[in-house]
Amino acid sequence: MTTGLGSHFVAVLESLGMASRLRQGRLAARAGQVLSMSLSTSVVVAQVQDGSRTHRCRIGIKAFSKAEWTAVEKALVSQALYTARLLAGEVPYEMFADLGLRLFPDDMRELAMDCTCDTWDMPCLHLAAVCHLLAEMFDQDPFQALAWRGRGREELLSRLGDLRRVAQEPQPVKGFWRMQGPPATSAGPAAGARPDAVLDELAPLPLQLRGERVVDLLRPAYQAMARGVR
Ligand SMILES: [Zn+2]
Structure with a gap:
């Protein structure tokens, strides 16, 4: 009205x-x-x-x-x-x-x-x-x-x-985790590069599973995926 x-x-x-x-x-x-x-x-x-x-x-x-x-x-x-x-x-x-x-x-x-x-x-x-x-x-x-x-x-x-x-005005974000070092690429491994190289970029992940570092557990999986793609 x-x-x-x-x-x-x-x-x-x-x-x-x-x-x-x-x-x-x-x-x-x-x-x-x-x-x-x-x-x-x-x-x-x-x-x-x-x-x-x-x-x-x-x-x-x-x-x-x-x-x-x-x-x-x-x-x-x-x-x-x-x-x-x-x-x-x-x-x-x-x-x-x-x-x-x-x-x-x-x-x-x-x-x-x-x-x-x-x-x-x-x-x-x-x-x-x-x-x-x-x-x-x-x-x-x-x-x-x-x-x-x-x-x-x-x-x-x-x-x-x-x-x-x-x-x-943006408020400061507290406790926001920022990755150190170069950012991991979301694209697949470049030709000639190790397929599991992205895992090294993410390191150090402070995670362990059954006494092994998660990064090492994931490495064979990445290598297998890369073989499947090729
Ligand atoms: Zn008057």
Whole structure:
């Protein structure tokens, strides 16, 4: 199921009592009243025109803590599918839920909104118009919502790459037996070579059977096989 992140954001704002304001804001946004909008860590700043005046709006959200971002990054690296979904424009909501995190707040107190207009009934029309455009932005690129929470796309992808490299570094193998000397060839004995020469290359095998070295027990078998081949 893919639900646009913007729709999710709008649904959250509506549940917080902004439904009628958002409808007015959508009309203002469609009329082109939002002159500019920029999103950086934790805050969105926008210029919104209203008649002959231009107002400055700010919408802040609490960034995830360093520990919360570390948990998000580890989850993204452990499940490659989560990162793939993000890159495809889909947010792995269940991943955030599993970590006890919400991308969007469920309480207006977690959002800090202010505007230079003198509307007493907040959020004002200008902020609602910015929220509408913000939702459209999240629909197009969910990384913007992550940036709002404190990690820009480039920084996040770079950190994921670092974590993945560390995870893939080969670990030293302990107790791995390595053969000393020249490697035994898997090909048959070369013409003119002793058919049992490969046994000497494997020596010394510290194995004995009934008091005899295994190498010596195998030697007649190799010589017999070589006679059979010829
Ligand atoms: Zn305003």
